[in-house]
Amino acid sequence: MSDLMTGFRVSSSGMTAQRMRMNTISSNIANINTTRTPEGGPYRRKDVVFESMPEVKNFSEILGASSPKADIQRVQVTDVLSDRKAPMLKYEPDHPDANADGYVAYPNINLMEEMTNMIQATRAYEANVSTLQSAKDMALSSLEIGR
Numbered sequence: 001m002s003d004l005m006t007g008f009r010v011s012s013s014g015m016t017a018q019r020m021r022m023n024t025i026s027s028n029i030a031n032i033n034t035t036r037t038p039e040g041g042p043y044r045r046k047d048v049v050f051e052s053m054p055e056v057k058n059f060s061e062i063l064g065a066s067s068p069k070a071d072i073q074r075v076q077v078t079d080v081l082s083d084r085k086a087p088m089l090k091y092e093p094d095h096p097d098a099n100a101d102g103y104v105a106y107p108n109i110n111l112m113e114e115m116t117n118m119i120q121a122t123r124a125y126e127a128n129v130s131t132l133q134s135a136k137d138m139a140l141s142s143l144e145i146g147r
Contacts, residue, residue: 006055006072007135013053013074014128020077021048021121025114032109035097043107045083050075083108 024046034043055072085108093102 004135004139008132010055010072010074011128011132011135013076015125015132017048017050017075017077018121018125018128020080021050022118022125024048024080025118025121028107028109029111029114029118032107032111035095035104035106042087042105043109045085045107045109046080047083048077049079049081051078 028045031043037043052073053076055074087105088108089103090106091102092098092104095104098104
């Protein structure tokens with residue numbers, strides 16, 4: 001049962017990380033034309049940073065384990081970084097955010113890149129859902145055998 005719960009926790013950590021990534025990508029897409037933010041200047045593209053972390057067990061699982069499984073890792077979002085690339089300048093002298101030369105600073109966001117990242121995050125999320133469903137099916141099958 002311990003290994004089954006470990007599988008659930010690892011898959012759910014992947015789903016949580018990918019959901020955070022999809023939310024960040026959605027924010028990037030939604031702000032593709034944002035020229036003014038509370039921090040000043042145009043919106044800065046954001047990207048999540050994943051890190052591999054050892055699988056944390058609860059106290060009873062640690063006591064009941066015959067040998068520690070240090071090779072089991074889960075994923076965790078450790079940071080959300082803002083892109084430091086220079087903004088794109090477009091000549092729009094009538095825009096309220098235009099500088100003295102008539103240029104407006106727009107976020108340096110590539111829509112195709114963001115959509116590709118969204119598809120990749122969605123597929124990774126779906127893979128974790130599939131893994132979780134398979135573990136659940138195995139648990140149910142083992143209960144059926146026990147009848």
